[in-house]
Amino acid sequence: MNYLSTRGHPDRKRFCEILLEGLAPDGGLYLPEQYPQIDTATLAKWRKLPYAELAFEILSLYIDDIPPADLKAICAKTYTAEVFGTDEIVPLRELEDGVYLEALSNGPTLAFKDMAMQLLGNLFEYELARRGAELNILGATSGDTGSAAEYAMRGKKGVRVFMTSPDGRMSPFQQAQMFSLQDANIHNIAITGVFDDCQDIVKAVSNDLAFKRKYRIGTVNSINWARLLAQVVYYFAGYFQATASNDKPVSFTVPSGNFGNVCAGHVARMMGLPVHTLVVATNENDVLDEFFRTGVYRVRGAVDTHETSSPSMDISKASNFERFVFDLVGRDPARLRKLFVDDLGLNGSFDLSADPAFAQAAGRFGFRSGRSTHADRLATIRDTDKRFATLVDPHTADGLKAAREQLTPGVPMVVLETALPIKFAATLVEALGEEPARPKKFEGIEALPKRVVKLPADAEAVKAYIAEHCD
Numbered sequence: 001m002n003y004l005s006t007r008g009h010p011d012r013k014r015f016c017e018i019l020l021e022g023l024a025p026d027g028g029l030y031l032p033e034q035y036p037q038i039d040t041a042t043l044a045k046w047r048k049l050p051y052a053e054l055a056f057e058i059l060s061l062y063i064d065d066i067p068p069a070d071l072k073a074i075c076a077k078t079y080t081a082e083v084f085g086t087d088e089i090v091p092l093r094e095l096e097d098g099v100y101l102e103a104l105s106n107g108p109t110l111a112f113k114d115m116a117m118q119l120l121g122n123l124f125e126y127e128l129a130r131r132g133a134e135l136n137i138l139g140a141t142s143g144d145t146g147s148a149a150e151y152a153m154r155g156k157k158g159v160r161v162f163m164t165s166p167d168g169r170m171s172p173f174q175q176a177q178m179f180s181l182q183d184a185n186i187h188n189i190a191i192t193g194v195f196d197d198c199q200d201i202v203k204a205v206s207n208d209l210a211f212k213r214k215y216r217i218g219t220v221n222s223i224n225w226a227r228l229l230a231q232v233v234y235y236f237a238g239y240f241q242a243t244a245s246n247d248k249p250v251s252f253t254v255p256s257g258n259f260g261n262v263c264a265g266h267v268a269r270m271m272g273l274p275v276h277t278l279v280v281a282t283n284e285n286d287v288l289d290e291f292f293r294t295g296v297y298r299v300r301g302a303v304d305t306h307e308t309s310s311p312s313m314d315i316s317k318a319s320n321f322e323r324f325v326f327d328l329v330g331r332d333p334a335r336l337r338k339l340f341v342d343d344l345g346l347n348g349s350f351d352l353s354a355d356p357a358f359a360q361a362a363g364r365f366g367f368r369s370g371r372s373t374h375a376d377r378l379a380t381i382r383d384t385d386k387r388f389a390t391l392v393d394p395h396t397a398d399g400l401k402a403a404r405e406q407l408t409p410g411v412p413m414v415v416l417e418t419a420l421p422i423k424f425a426a427t428l429v430e431a432l433g434e435e436p437a438r439p440k441k442f443e444g445i446e447a448l449p450k451r452v453v454k455l456p457a458d459a460e461a462v463k464a465y466i467a468e469h470c471d
């Protein structure tokens with residue numbers, strides 16, 4: 001399997017070459033040259049497989065530069081009941097007639113990002129050992145991504161993590177999750193500033209090419225193809241649990257921010273999984289909902305990006321969206337470049353409303369969308385508690401609301417549960433008047449010793465810290 005760039009760079013790469021990279025050299029995103037096609041016999045065989053073996057089968061179609069026995073061992077070591085809480089790994093439960101919740105949030109940090117990040121940690125360790133190389137991961141987080149990355153990379157050979165976060169702005173639970181890690185290869189850096197300052201620092205350090213090369217700086221952001229690929233697996237696993245045979249269509253609703261999660265659903269559908277509809281659920285930051293309703297993709301400025309009670313969906317632009325648009329415009333890199341380089345660069349938006357391709361987003365590709373507000377989230381959390389004695393987090397609540405607006409009679413609707421309610425306790429208290437129960441292993445974590453340094457919002461200070469902590 002070879003990988004190409006959405007912006008037309010002539011080079012083709014193998015999986016392990018792009019594993020440790022971010023953007024392609026021309027600024028595009030990597031995608032496989034074609035999507036492997038799954039026939040009904042293969043689906044029938046896969047239906048019976050435990051999660052780790054299903055992951056191996058799917059990953060094998062995209063990774064041909066890791067020996068199969070090694071890849072199988074990596075999958076087996078990643079997707080265990082010990083790490084993810086159950087043998088099913090992503091258990092499905094029916095909420096009401098035809099509406100299901102797929103649990104993706106029972107990993108170490110209680111959000112779905114563990115599903116991909118845990119695999120990435122093991123792939124990084126494997127590939128770095130093979131090359132005899134090291135990697136220093138520099139990131140910026142306001143919560144879920146940073147903790148998922150740290151729990152995936154802790155104790156891994158050849159990898160260090162330098163994670164910046166805005167000082168005092170994460171929830172006490174999220175701070176405790178990250179700062180209580182005592183592993184020598186994990187460095188928490190609290191920046192006196194806001195999340196944008198952290199992102200600017202990461203950008204500034206990455207743009208210093210000499211520093212980047214000397215200190216082998218890498219990232220783990222959601223445009224990484226390996227993360228997206230890992231997420232394809234749970235669409236298959238959810239499908240098999242929601243159906244008794246492989247001729248039945250299933251729809252999925254995905255609480256969306258950077259379009260990584262739902263893009264994995266798109267890939268599963270392109271492979272031939274019988275997916276009826278993919279519902280993109282957004283909050284007040286509705287850049288994606290606007291596109292799927294109108295054909296206009298208009299990225300937001302900082303002042304138009306709202307801080308909401310589903311903060312992991314608070315985005316101004318969706319960094320993985322370019323992958324889907326590439327397929328939408330018939331994989332034509334010239335058209336893609338016109339939209340993402342010329343139009344977005346010049347106007348901050350592009351308009352496909354009059355383009356026949358736009359009709360295919362809903363038609364050929366099965367996309368729908370929905371939007372919710374803070375009041376909707378509170379109402380959905382209350383309703384789900386009252387009618388089904390089930391607590392959902394605010395992101396999953398955004399999903400449930402959008403899902404109910406897009407039901408098709410006779411077609412199961414699977415809503416992806418992207419975090420556990422305890423991570424967003426303040427909103428649960430606002431909705432229900434009480435804190436959700438917390439899993440045993442997180443009791444009292446706020447009182448644990450914290451390992452964090454405070455630095456000013458200054459890229460030079462962060463560079464000096466990195467230099468001092470890499471031998």
Ligand SMILES: *Cc1c(COP(=O)(O)O)cnc(C)c1O
Binds near residue numbers: 112257261312313
């Ligand atoms: C990251 C995240 C999302 C958004 O996922 P994308 O892949 O960026 O679309 C939604 N919910 C939660 C809880 C998250 O952590």
